[in-house]
Amino acid sequence: MEVTRRLMEASKDKLASLENRLAGILKPIQPRQEFVRGLRTKIQITTQPVIVRRFTRRQFLFLLIAGIISTTVLLAMGVRALFSLLTALGIIQQADRQLRNQRKIASHRP
Amino acid sequence: MPEYIESKILARASQGDQEAFGLLYEHYVERIFNYVYYRTGNVHDAEDLTARVFYRAMHHIHNYRDRGVPFSAWLYRIAHNLVANWHRDRSRRQEIPLDDTPTLHFKGDPPEVTMMLTEEREALLKLIRCLPSERQHLLILKFVEQMSNAEIGQIMGRSEGAVKSLYHRTLLVLRDEVGGIDLLEGG
Numbered sequence: 001m002e003v004t005r006r007l008m009e010a011s012k013d014k015l016a017s018l019e020n021r022l023a024g025i026l027k028p029i030q031p032r033q034e035f036v037r038g039l040r041t042k043i044q045i046t047t048q049p050v051i052v053r054r055f056t057r058r059q060f061l062f063l064l065i066a067g068i069i070s071t072t073v074l075l076a077m078g079v080r081a082l083f084s085l086l087t088a089l090g091i092i093q094q095a096d097r098q099l100r101n102q103r104k105i106a107s108h109r110p
Numbered sequence: 111m112p113e114y115i116e117s118k119i120l121a122r123a124s125q126g127d128q129e130a131f132g133l134l135y136e137h138y139v140e141r142i143f144n145y146v147y148y149r150t151g152n153v154h155d156a157e158d159l160t161a162r163v164f165y166r167a168m169h170h171i172h173n174y175r176d177r178g179v180p181f182s183a184w185l186y187r188i189a190h191n192l193v194a195n196w197h198r199d200r201s202r203r204q205e206i207p208l209d210d211t212p213t214l215h216f217k218g219d220p221p222e223v224t225m226m227l228t229e230e231r232e233a234l235l236k237l238i239r240c241l242p243s244e245r246q247h248l249l250i251l252k253f254v255e256q257m258s259n260a261e262i263g264q265i266m267g268r269s270e271g272a273v274k275s276l277y278h279r280t281l282l283v284l285r286d287e288v289g290g291i292d293l294l295e296g297g
Binding site for chain 2: 015022028029031
């Protein structure tokens with residue numbers, strides 16, 4: 001029992017001694033002032049102003065809906081414009097006529 | 111730096127305010143340098159990695175979110191990753207001859223004491239650098255930064271009890287390792 005107690009005390013003493021030693025060795029070190037100042041200057045020079053806007057959830061939803069609607073309208077207008085263009089050029093009528101002729105010929109064949 | 115002031119400065123810095131980032135830099139540069147220095151054991155690499163830490167922080171500060179964890183934890187995380195990369199990239203560990211090691215002035219110590227401590231310091235530091243990174247981090251925060259277990263826990267994302275336990279286990283490992291060197295007898 002006495003031996004165990006002494007061993008434990010010796011172990012505690014060693015740990016305390018190790019802690020003291022670590023405290024004596026692991027001390028704050030001052031970086032070179034030229035380094036600190038130089039890096040500060042470099043950071044100031046290389047920093048580009050970053051414009052960051054964070055949208056709120058409401059703003060984000062509004063933008064999303066507006067985006068969807070405008071995209072749909074744009075697509076519809078595009079399709080309509082394309083259709084009008086083709087109509088104006090007579091391509092659709094011509095294609096329609098060709099199709100009818102082919103059907104007529106096909107129906108006359110025995 | 112009081113917490114509420116730091117959070118204001120952080121908010122400004124994350125909006126791209128250079129002056130605000132400069133204030134954060136001035137406040138943390140020494141701590142990050144110390145962390146990197148004790149992890150690498152080399153002043154030149156410590157300066158290089160410290161610079162990289164702040165460049166990376168500067169480019170990613172707009173992504174920083176305050177989740178109740180100190181800003182220093184974020185910086186230490188960046189430093190930890192860069193130090194890990196540094197260790198990985200080195201194909202073989204370069205031992206720097208003692209003569210080439212720049213003389214470092216410890217706060218409050220006269221030069222002769224610094225000289226006397228160098229040899230013993232190097233031996234123990236070598237042992238510390240063999241520890242897992244989180245144990246090294248713990249010792250640096252505990253002794254270099256003089257932080258309490260609670261503060262260390264905040265930075266390392268552990269409870270105070272877990273930090274205390276890890277610290278004790280670390281001391282036991284070091285004590286066993288130090289036994290052969292017999293550093294404890296010196297003084």
